[in-house]
Amino acid sequence: METGAVNAVRGMNDILPRDSAVWQRVEAELRRIFRAYSYREIRLPLLEKTELFARSIGEATDIVAKEMYTFDDRNGESLTLRPEATASCVRAGIEHGLFHNQCQRFWYMGPMFRHERPQRGRYRQFYQAGAEAFGWTGPDTDAELIAMSSRFWSGTKLQIPPRLEINSLGDSDTRAAYRRRLVEYLQGYERDLDPDSRNRIRTNPLRILDSKDPNTQRILQGAPTLFDGLDADSRAHFDGLCRYLDELGIRYTVNQRLVRGLDYYNRTVFEWVTDELGAQGAVCAGGRYDGLVQQLGGKRAVPAAGFALGMDRLVELASMNEAMRSPTRADVYIIMVGEGARSRGWSHAEKLRGRGFNVEMYCGEGGMKNQMKRADKSGALIGLLLGEDELESDSITLKMMQRRGEQVTVAAGDLVTKVQELIGEHRV
Ligand code: ATP
Ligand code: MG
Numbered sequence: 001m002e003t004g005a006v007n008a009v010r011g012m013n014d015i016l017p018r019d020s021a022v023w024q025r026v027e028a029e030l031r032r033i034f035r036a037y038s039y040r041e042i043r044l045p046l047l048e049k050t051e052l053f054a055r056s057i058g059e060a061t062d063i064v065a066k067e068m069y070t071f072d073d074r075n076g077e078s079l080t081l082r083p084e085a086t087a088s089c090v091r092a093g094i095e096h097g098l099f100h101n102q103c104q105r106f107w108y109m110g111p112m113f114r115h116e117r118p119q120r121g122r123y124r125q126f127y128q129a130g131a132e133a134f135g136w137t138g139p140d141t142d143a144e145l146i147a148m149s150s151r152f153w154s155g156t157k158l159q160i161p162p163r164l165e166i167n168s169l170g171d172s173d174t175r176a177a178y179r180r181r182l183v184e185y186l187q188g189y190e191r192d193l194d195p196d197s198r199n200r201i202r203t204n205p206l207r208i209l210d211s212k213d214p215n216t217q218r219i220l221q222g223a224p225t226l227f228d229g230l231d232a233d234s235r236a237h238f239d240g241l242c243r244y245l246d247e248l249g250i251r252y253t254v255n256q257r258l259v260r261g262l263d264y265y266n267r268t269v270f271e272w273v274t275d276e277l278g279a280q281g282a283v284c285a286g287g288r289y290d291g292l293v294q295q296l297g298g299k300r301a302v303p304a305a306g307f308a309l310g311m312d313r314l315v316e317l318a319s320m321n322e323a324m325r326s327p328t329r330a331d332v333y334i335i336m337v338g339e340g341a342r343s344r345g346w347s348h349a350e351k352l353r354g355r356g357f358n359v360e361m362y363c364g365e366g367g368m369k370n371q372m373k374r375a376d377k378s379g380a381l382i383g384l385l386l387g388e389d390e391l392e393s394d395s396i397t398l399k400m401m402q403r404r405g406e407q408v409t410v411a412a413g414d415l416v417t418k419v420q421e422l423i424g425e426h427r428v
Contacts, residue, residue, distance in 0.1 A: 011124030058263030
């Protein structure tokens, strides 16, 4: 039998208690902001039929071609750990008839799985929060999604917020025509392209625009842009979006090379990027995907737009701020000396917990000095002392741990009021 310790799967991280405080703060802010825009939560399974992703994200994308965790179920059905959640939102919407004559605003949060090379900001289990709006065609919805995402940066107190890039991919005719022009142009340079891009000329030429290879980037400088050949409706849609963003005071740059790694996008695409995280600069990305509902079997076309936010990357940005990182501490730490005090202390603790206070209790046997040391270390605001004297007079001594240890003894019946008062004072 093997006896060594078993480690986690590569690229799948534990989030330890010392780090979970910042995760919780970020999650709470995201929830608050989703609610402020009237988006409602949808919870989706982690596993889906493989076909769902193949048919939505696209066979020739990095995700489907090489990043999915796919395996056969015990009955031989091919399943995949979700690499993203948009396809699942669409699947659930169709399956439950949520798109019949209704518009919908959804948000979700949770783990995604991609078999990539693990590095800073890129993991195999990572977390996304996302929003999807179904039923609206206009650029006001795209602007709403962007406005909502722009609030994440102030909500999580980022000192240097990411910057916004936008582009339009037009309609499918525009993209088909552009694909031909781009391929024609790139074929003249085929031998100078990096190997990945060379392969993509045949499989997914638009993705070449996204190549990080310096030589390929140089070649692309002279390439035609999709934006020049944009159809009139998409152009008007894009101009509409720009007007809304201007009106809202949201700054952006138009990046005509911005394409997304998933095939389902049309018209608006956008990305929030930062220079603060090294190579992995994309924090939040999304766009419009008007064709996806029908592509996944919806009875009629349902216009849609959405985004996904990389929570690991947002948490790393937020962690640069000390205040976001500080651990959550107990309000009250109970110190009890003697058998009788221990059971009385326990009932005080329960009363306070029932009123919403965070109470830590010394468990097991321990002398006064030892317990005091623990109370200090816990960072609690108030120490509750319960010894022989307190037991006899049914009172309790409160010690302000964070303020040179001022002490006051109150009747047991006044405990909750006194704790409320002291904590209130400390918070102002
Ligand atoms: P990238 O260009 O960084 O690979 P992507 O285009 O594959 O990103 P999307 O599928 O659009 O990313 O996902 C949206 C966001 O999710 C990204 O902007 C990023 O913040 C985050 N993300 C994507 N893949 C990972 C990963 N493997 N680890 C951590 N975060 C990720
Ligand atoms: Mg990727």
